Amino acid sequence: MRRRITLLVAATTSVVLLAFLLPAASLVARVAEARALDAARQQVQSLLPVVALAAGSADVRAAVDAGVAAGRQVAVVWPDGTVLGDPGAVAGDVPTTATATVAVAGGTAVVQPVTRADGVAVVQVFVPEAEAEAGVLRTWLVLGGLGVVLFTLALLVADRLARTLTRPVSDLASTADRLGRGDLTARVEPGGPADIRAVGTAVNRLAGRITELLAAERENAADLAHRLRTPLTALQLDADALPPGPGRDRLVDDVDELTRTVDAVITEARRPVREGLQARCDAVAVVADRVAFWSVLADDEDRTATVQLPAGPLSVRVAEADLGAAVDALLGNVFAHTPAGTPFAVSVRAGSRAGAVLEVADRGPGIAGDALLERGVSGRGSTGLGLDIVRRTAEASGGACTVTSDGGTTVRVDLGPAD
Secondary structure (H helix, E strand, O other), X not given: OHHHHHHHHHHHHHHHHHHHHHHHHHHHHHHHHHHHHHHHHHHHHHHHHHHHHOOOHHHHHHHHHHHHHOOOEEEEEOOOOOEEXXXXXXXXXOOOOOOEEEEEOOEEEEEEEXXXXXXXXXXXXXXXXXXXXXXHHHHHHHHHHHHHHHHHHHHXXXXXXXXHHHHHHHXXXXXXXXXXXXXXXXXXXXXXXXXXXXXXXXXXXXXXXXXXXXXXXXXXXXXXXXXXXXXXXXXXXXXXXXOOOHHHHHHHHHHHHHHHHHHHHHHHHOHHHHHOOOOOEEHHHHHHHHHHHHHHHHHHOOOOEEEEOOOOOOEEOOOHHXXXXXXXXXXXXXXXXXXXXXXXXXXXXXXXXXXEEEEEEEOOOXXXXXXXXXXXXXXXXXXXXXXXXXXXXXXXXXXXXXXXXXXXXXXXXEEOEOO
């Protein structure tokens, strides 16, 4: 916008300057020529009485020589053909019977015939082109410099004006971007024209309203946790009090799964407050941290863990907590559904379109494949929420999750780039 305003002012100023400078330049040239011709005519008029009343050419020669000495190209053609003064001032093919201003080679000739008793004498004053154009180039340069100065000043004023208009818009865009990234403390300093100030005020009100809604959501989530955990605890105690047996074990598993589901719902409800709308993290650092956490259990169960991580970071569009939960779900499935001592491998590499590719593979009995990515589908007695969390995490980042089973199970998670 700032550039467009500057270009508009530049175009308008250029048109105005051209409309002023071109006629001015033409006028300067015409004035210089008219000034030179007027001086030549005055020279002619000063010689007319002398030529008309002189008794002979000798009386005229002194006056003509005085004009030549003053730098004029003056000549008088006497009736007998004698040229008095500067011979170069005598132009050929000019009328000698009437007053005339004739354009000749190299300049302009001012011709004035004078009738005498012995015939007609002709007074001629030659005005060279250089004299007719004297001072024109300098004046044009002055006009050009003035045009450049005015054009520069117009651009500076336009830039200042454009900055006063675009700065509030840029601040507004920056504040909106910060709000979009989850910085709810971002506010606009209203400024500029009235319309832009009104938009800034509306954005501030919107940001305040969003903050209030998120605070209410956080309070509702906390209240939900408190209201659900109390009956869940009572249900857990009742299940533990039952006599040992298959029914008690199923009930305990169901209560544990319900507890995990409630925790997942509360975590999901608090996500905007915790992370903002555009989450990102380093996949290499998160995977390395979670693998280190699970390595203790792997050592206890004599599992060999092969970890392949790149040297540099890989930024992905996933919150650190979500990616950590996804890695925990994948490694938790390995430990829960493969015998102790089963090796597993974890690798992270850059994706074909940036982002990252996470793979967790084990040498266990294998599972049914991509069907396990659907919520509630499992072949091992669980609800299948673990792999569903992994799938949703991958898809939220712009990626995907696939499961293959061939002499073990390999889960591939494609994570989209942060930008």
